Amino acid sequence: xxxxxxxxxxxxxxxxxxxxxxxxxxxxxHAVAPPVVGHVDVAAQRTAVVAAPELPRSSxxxxxxxxxxxxxxxxxxxxxxxxxxxxxxxxxTRQLVFGExxxxxxxxxxxxxxxxxxxRVGRPFVGPAGExxxxxIRAMGLTRADVYIASVLKSRLPGDRAPSAEDIAACxxxxxxxxxxxxxxxxxTLGGPATKWICGIDSGISRIRGTWQTWTPPAGAACPxxxxxxTYHPSYVxxxxxxxxxxxxWSDLRAVLARIGRAVPTRxxxxxx
Ligand code: URA
Numbered sequence: 001x002x003x004x005x006x007x008x009x010x011x012x013x014x015x016x017x018x019x020x021x022x023x024x025x026x027x028x029x030h031a032v033a034p035p036v037v038g039h040v041d042v043a044a045q046r047t048a049v050v051a052a053p054e055l056p057r058s059s060x061x062x063x064x065x066x067x068x069x070x071x072x073x074x075x076x077x078x079x080x081x082x083x084x085x086x087x088x089x090x091x092x093t094r095q096l097v098f099g100e101x102x103x104x105x106x107x108x109x110x111x112x113x114x115x116x117x118x119x120r121v122g123r124p125f126v127g128p129a130g131e132x133x134x135x136x137i138r139a140m141g142l143t144r145a146d147v148y149i150a151s152v153l154k155s156r157l158p159g160d161r162a163p164s165a166e167d168i169a170a171c172x173x174x175x176x177x178x179x180x181x182x183x184x185x186x187x188x189t190l191g192g193p194a195t196k197w198i199c200g201i202d203s204g205i206s207r208i209r210g211t212w213q214t215w216t217p218p219a220g221a222a223c224p225x226x227x228x229x230x231t232y233h234p235s236y237v238x239x240x241x242x243x244x245x246x247x248x249x250w251s252d253l254r255a256v257l258a259r260i261g262r263a264v265p266t267r268x269x270x271x272x273x
Contacts, residue, residue: 061222062222062223063104063180063181063182063183063222063223065104066102066103066104069103069104069181069182069183070103072103072181073099073103073178073181073182076098076174076177076178076181077098077099079174080096080098080154080171080174081096081098084154084170084171084174085170086153086155086166086167086170086171087154087155087171094119094155094156095119095120095121095122095155096122096154096155097114097118097119097122097123097124097151097154097155097156098122098150098154099124099148099149099150099151099154099175099178100123100124100144100148100149100150101144101145101146101147101148101149102145102146102147102148103148103181103182104182105146105147105148105182105184106146106147106184106185106186106260107142107146107147107148107184107185107186107187107188107256107260108147108148108149108150108178108179108182108184108186108187108188109125109133109137109147109148109149109150109187109188109190110150110151110152110175110187110188110189110190110194110197110198111124111125111129111133111149111150111151111152111190111191111194111233112151112152112153112163112190112191112193112194112233113151113152113153113156113157113163113193114151114153114154114155114156115127115129115156115160116156116160117130118130118156119155119156124149124150124151125149125234128235128238129233129234129235129238130234132234132235132237132238133149133190133234135271136234136249136253139250139253139265139271140253140256140257140262140265141257141262141263141265148178148182148184150175150178151175151194152168152171152172152175152193152194152197153167153168153171153172154171154174155171163193168193168197172197175197175198176218179198179215179217179223179226180217180221180223183223183224183226184226185226185227185259185260186226186227186228186229186256186259186260187215187226187227187228187229188228188229188230188231188252188253188256189213189228189229189230189231190231190232190233190234191205191232191233191235191236192204192205192233194230194233195208195213195228195230198213198215198228199213199214199215199228199230201213205230205231205232205233205236206232208230209230209231209232209248209252210229210230210231210248210251210252210255211230212227212228212229212255212259213227213228213229213230214226214227214228215227215228227259229252229255229256229259230252231248231249231252231253232245232248232249237249243269243270246270247268247269247270249270250267250268250269250270250271251268254268
């Protein structure tokens, strides 16, 4: 029987995997689950997938220069492609969507799961939700090249179903490695699932948005805690295109700009009211 892991159980695995376990269990350093090739029975994978991958000791290293961060992200992407049990289960027909942006970005946006448009080109947030996210970033006086964008899951799910706890347990740890590599000054979580995975908090997004939360790195990692601003997912904004929702998102983004000491536009209403 499959026992869904809680976020904290997975984070504990993450700690163990980077050598922070105080239990007698041995740690295998760089050992990773073998890549899954060819056709995979997705149902069978669902039962196997709860074991989060072992993560490397390089997660202990300080972020370093922009080039160091870039190299680290490239290494994580390659290892993810070879070893993520969820994305391997998606099979060779699906393009992975690892994430993109400035390796030393001050702001990291975290979404949930790629959709059809993202899968087609292998880039995050390029469909309708991506256009909305671009608009949000532009309104902040920034471009996509200034920020880093990733999602909790890195492949589209069959039938665009909602991610399960097992999906997140399998693929989510690679996002934590991305956070450790980029070490942004602020993380903006887009929607409830991303907020839950990053902060370990299971509050409804409408309750928690606009309130500062914290991403706590695994103990021993050379990374400070990072403030997190949860806001609505751009898909939700598109579905619920009310002035109130757009004003709330804009307020959250203005708070992010203030937090990192950037100029905050005086306008308090959304751009196209
Ligand atoms: N929604 C997400 O959460 N991530 C993407 O990459 C695209 C849409």
